[in-house]
Amino acid sequence: MRIMQVAAEATPYVKVGGLADVAGALAGDLAALGCEVELVLPRYRCVGALGLDLSAAEDVAFPLAGRAAAAGVARLVRADGVTVTLVDAPWAFDRDGVYDVPETGEGHPDNPERFACFARAVAGLIARDPPDVVHVHDCHAALVPGLLRLVVPPARPVKTVLTIHNLAYQMLSPPRVLFDVGFPRDWFRPLSPLEFHGGSNFLKVGIHFADLLTTVSTRYAEEIQTPAHGCGLDGLLRERRALLHGVLNGIDTAVWDPATDPLLPARYSAADPSGKWKCRRELLRRARLPQGARAPLVGMVGRLAEQKGLDIFAAAAPALARLDLRFAILGVGQEKYHRMLRELASAHPERFAVFLGFDDELAHWIEAGSDFFLMPSRYEPCGLNQMYSMRYGSIPIVHRVGGLAETVTDYDESADDATGFAFAAPRAELLVAKARSALALYREDGKRLAVMRRGMARDFSARRTAERYLDLYTRMMVP
Ligand code: ADP
Numbered sequence: 001m002r003i004m005q006v007a008a009e010a011t012p013y014v015k016v017g018g019l020a021d022v023a024g025a026l027a028g029d030l031a032a033l034g035c036e037v038e039l040v041l042p043r044y045r046c047v048g049a050l051g052l053d054l055s056a057a058e059d060v061a062f063p064l065a066g067r068a069a070a071a072g073v074a075r076l077v078r079a080d081g082v083t084v085t086l087v088d089a090p091w092a093f094d095r096d097g098v099y100d101v102p103e104t105g106e107g108h109p110d111n112p113e114r115f116a117c118f119a120r121a122v123a124g125l126i127a128r129d130p131p132d133v134v135h136v137h138d139c140h141a142a143l144v145p146g147l148l149r150l151v152v153p154p155a156r157p158v159k160t161v162l163t164i165h166n167l168a169y170q171m172l173s174p175p176r177v178l179f180d181v182g183f184p185r186d187w188f189r190p191l192s193p194l195e196f197h198g199g200s201n202f203l204k205v206g207i208h209f210a211d212l213l214t215t216v217s218t219r220y221a222e223e224i225q226t227p228a229h230g231c232g233l234d235g236l237l238r239e240r241r242a243l244l245h246g247v248l249n250g251i252d253t254a255v256w257d258p259a260t261d262p263l264l265p266a267r268y269s270a271a272d273p274s275g276k277w278k279c280r281r282e283l284l285r286r287a288r289l290p291q292g293a294r295a296p297l298v299g300m301v302g303r304l305a306e307q308k309g310l311d312i313f314a315a316a317a318p319a320l321a322r323l324d325l326r327f328a329i330l331g332v333g334q335e336k337y338h339r340m341l342r343e344l345a346s347a348h349p350e351r352f353a354v355f356l357g358f359d360d361e362l363a364h365w366i367e368a369g370s371d372f373f374l375m376p377s378r379y380e381p382c383g384l385n386q387m388y389s390m391r392y393g394s395i396p397i398v399h400r401v402g403g404l405a406e407t408v409t410d411y412d413e414s415a416d417d418a419t420g421f422a423f424a425a426p427r428a429e430l431l432v433a434k435a436r437s438a439l440a441l442y443r444e445d446g447k448r449l450a451v452m453r454r455g456m457a458r459d460f461s462a463r464r465t466a467e468r469y470l471d472l473y474t475r476m477m478v479p
Contacts, residue, residue, distance in 0.1 A: 001473060002036045002131035006122050008115065008140035009098060010039055011252075013047050013084070015360075016098050017303055018249070018384045019165045022216070022462070023137055025252040029466030031081040038131065042093045042118050043074070043086035052076050057088065060124040064117060065180040071121035087121045089114075105334055112173030113180075115140040115202070120181040123147035126158060133473045135161040139171035142206025143181065146193070149209060150182050159476045161469075162210035163247075164203070166381050167224050167231045168307065171202035178205070196232075207236055211243070212476055214469075216382035217403035218246030229379055247469060248406060249382040250462030251391065256367075258392050263364040268393075270456040273449075276368060276393055283369030286362075287328045287353030295324045296442045298435075299370030299394055301363045301385055304333030304341075304356075309376030309399060314340050315428035316376075320435055321348045327374075328366050330355045367392040372438050378426050380404045386420070390455030395441075395448070396420035397434050407460070411451060412437055419455040 009016050011024030027039040041047065054074040061070045072088035088094075092114035096102050099111065108114065122144055126134060130152060136144045145160035152158055175188050178200050188194045193208035207213060215221045223229040225238045237244060254260075258276070259269045265282040268275030284291050302308045308331075320327070321344075329341060329352065338356050345354040355362060367373070373389035375398045382403030386396040390407075398404040400422035411418035412434075421438055423430035441448050 003030055004038045004131045004134045006040045006141040006144055007137040010041055013041060014044055014098060019137060021384055022249050025462035026466055027082045028080050029463050033466055033470055038083045038085055040085045040122055043088040044093045044098055045095055060121050062120050062124045087118055089117050092117050112171055112177045116143060116177050116181045119143035119147055123151050127151040130156055130158045133159045137163050138165050139169050139203040142202045145209040146205045160210045161212045162206045164215040173200050175200045204233060213240060213244040214247045216249045217406045219406045220381045220402040221246035223402060247465060250465035251384055251387045251460050253461045256388050256391055258368055261364055263361045264368050270453045273393060279368040283328060283365050289326050289353050290350055295326050296371035298325055298327045298372045298374050299366040300329040300374050301366050302331050304331040304337035307378055309378050310337045312376045312426050312428055312431060316431045317344055319432040321351050323435060323439060327352045330362050330366055332356055332358050367394055370394040372397050375404060376431055387460040390419055390458055393452045393456050395451055397438055398422050399426055400424050418451050
């Protein structure tokens with residue numbers, strides 16, 4: 001089966017968040033399952049800087065805003081069989097910041113034009129040589145299924161899958177952006193697929209035109225059909241619910257494995273966790289926190305955005321500072337959260353260590369060196385960090401929502417099969433209560449080790465996720 005994956009980010013080329021891990025691992029795992037896989041990404045400046053051994057660029061031409069335009073296309077065939085295709089439009093991608101202006105953390109104002117051009121170029125590539133299935137990820141690639149209706153001959157329809165990794169990011173735009181890449185003006189009518197509150201919405205277009213919809217946990221698939229989590233698209237998602245599947249994301253167990261992880265100060269396993277204590281010591285040193293086993297270390301890694309519940313954490317911080325806990329926090333994002341975290345670290349330097357930036361190695365250190373891992377997300381489609389943390393023996397403390405609810409079993413409710421702590425509502429006092437429970441568990445070595453080992457034994461491998469997708473593709477191909 002020939003499968004094209006289209007995403008705005010994928011490891012190991014460009015990563016902003018979990019989408020990159022998932023898209024990167026899925027391509028490799030589908031290839032290992034016997035598929036012929038092409039992974040298509042924009043050629044950002046940071047990708048150009050990787051010095052990849054690319055084929056000579058060819059052009060894909062298309063009309064853009066009534067004029068002839070083109071994008072460069074360069075390829076790389078990897079040892080695992082995956083073809084990586086980079087789409088280059090320098091005006092769109094040769095700049096700093098994948099989605100956001102680095103100085104402000106705000107989105108590039110021309111993101112709709114940039115990703116509409118990307119989608120149009122990809123549609124042009126598909127029209128030349130259609131694969132069996134085109135699987136697009138999130139709003140950045142969501143115009144592709146609609147564009148294929150326009151550019152692929154009806155006799156050779158291509159099956160399309162849209163995965164929603166995060167419904168909150170929809171790419172709102174003026175309708176002009178859609179007309180510029182070829183959507184007919186008379187498709188734009190009130191309540192039509194191209195219309196959203198007087199403007200346009202890439203994700204809505206994708207949800208309408210894709211043959212199959214998936215999202216990244218079963219629980220989130222249900223949540224997004226409700227007004228509370230539907231971000232204005234719950235009505236359309238309810239209409240299309242028969243096509244909507246929850247497929248839990250997995251983790252790349254080759255990259256995220258404490259037994260082999262080359263980024264760590266020491267390696268360890270559930271059978272012999274002694275290396276974890278070395279990782280902990282080294283992390284405390286790097287974070288300039290007091291050494292010692294008495295106070296557990298709580299890790300946090302993530303985008304500093306509304307979604308991640310940093311306001312809940314901020315409200316809980318005064319009470320957390322009074323508990324015998326320490327925190328190692330890594331993140332980058334909105335300036336107001338940078339400020340909040342900086343203030344916290346300077347008020348309680350012996351409790352909170354804060355690293356503002358993107359640092360893959362440090363993310364691995366925190367997963368490995370922490371005793372607990374905190375994710376107070378307001379919503380979480382799937383979440384990868386709680387799965388990494390379980391695999392690394394750091395017991396997750398999460399808000400029970402979306403993929404966090406699906407992957408973490410709460411200790412207070414079900415001690416015998418618990419893998420962590422989950423609080424039921426996004427409220428600071430509930431977070432603090434779970435932190436107290438975690439502290440109590442920490443004091444009982446045997447019980448703590450049992451919870452930790454159970455988490456380490458859970459199978460969250462991305463291979464399983466790839467098998468689920470392959471099954472969905474296969475079923476789509478049956479006429
Ligand atoms: P999201 O996709 O919403 O950002 P996930 O938990 O699904 O959240 O995935 C986040 C991924 O990005 C994880 O691999 C995490 O380790 C990584 N990550 C997030 N922020 C940083 C950072 N500041 N430095 C290094 N890695 C980060």
